[in-house]
Amino acid sequence: MGRLLSRLAVLAFGxxxxxxxxxxxxxYPALDGGSRSLDEFLGGGRWAVVAIWASDCTTCNLSIRExxxxxxxxxxxxxxxxxxxxxxQSGREQAAAFRDRHQVNFPVLLADTASVRSLMSSLGAGExxxxxxxxxFNPQGQLAGQGSGYTSQGQLEYFILKQTQxxxxxxxxxxx
Numbered sequence: 001m002g003r004l005l006s007r008l009a010v011l012a013f014g015x016x017x018x019x020x021x022x023x024x025x026x027x028y029p030a031l032d033g034g035s036r037s038l039d040e041f042l043g044g045g046r047w048a049v050v051a052i053w054a055s056d057c058t059t060c061n062l063s064i065r066e067x068x069x070x071x072x073x074x075x076x077x078x079x080x081x082x083x084x085x086x087x088x089q090s091g092r093e094q095a096a097a098f099r100d101r102h103q104v105n106f107p108v109l110l111a112d113t114a115s116v117r118s119l120m121s122s123l124g125a126g127e128x129x130x131x132x133x134x135x136x137f138n139p140q141g142q143l144a145g146q147g148s149g150y151t152s153q154g155q156l157e158y159f160i161l162k163q164t165q166x167x168x169x170x171x172x173x174x175x176x
Contacts, residue, residue, distance in 0.1 A: 026119050028084065028109035031095055036109055038082070038119070043141030047079035047160050050135040052116055054086050055098040057131040063150045064102045064132075070153040071106045079160060081106040086131060088112040138163065 026038045041048050051067050053060035071081040085095040088110055099108050111119075113128065120128045123143050125135060134151050136159060138144040144163055 026115075026122070028111050028115070029089060031085070031092065031099060031108040031110060036107065038084075038109070039141070041080060041082040041107070042137050043139065045139045046077070047074075047139055047144075048137040048141075049079060049081045049156060050137070051081060051083040052086060052128075052131055052133040052135070053083060053098075054131045055091065055094040059150050060132045061098070061102070063152075064098075064104065066151060066153045066156075068103060068105055070156055073153065074157075075106065079156075082109065083107065084109045084111050084116060086111055086113050086116055136160070138167070 027035050028038070030036045038050070041050070049067065049070065051064070053064065055061075067081050067083070070079070075081065083104065083106060085091070085098070085108055087095040087098075092110060095108060095110060098104070116133075117128045120126060120135075123135070125143060125146050129148055131148075132151070133148045134146060134156075135143060136145040136147075136156070145159055
């Protein structure tokens, strides 16, 4: 009985962490209209990759295809991509042209650099150094990793595989 209560306490604490670990309060205009909370895309049993880019960023223009391919391979199943264009509201046309040129198949949110800095700070993700930046959230909606620069579909898949294997190992050792 004591082990069961301990396990429930750990699960409850984990649920509390999951509830507070997301991007609470970060609402952005969506390129397609309206506003979306970043929390809409986190948790729900799937990994989430938040790709932060700028339309005039050379590396973003080179690497966005990797995110499109990742979404095509895993979207709606194992993982989803959502992106934040730091072109902001004033750069809506440039962001739309970038989306169309690269056939982006995931939501595009609009923000400015200050908003992204605030997001990174609230997540405990350190400073925002530029684009592209990737935030990777586990299926519980917790920040599991981050990176910047060119990132391939294979790198994302490898990271998620290793994190999933590590989580399973922890679950096995925690089982009564």
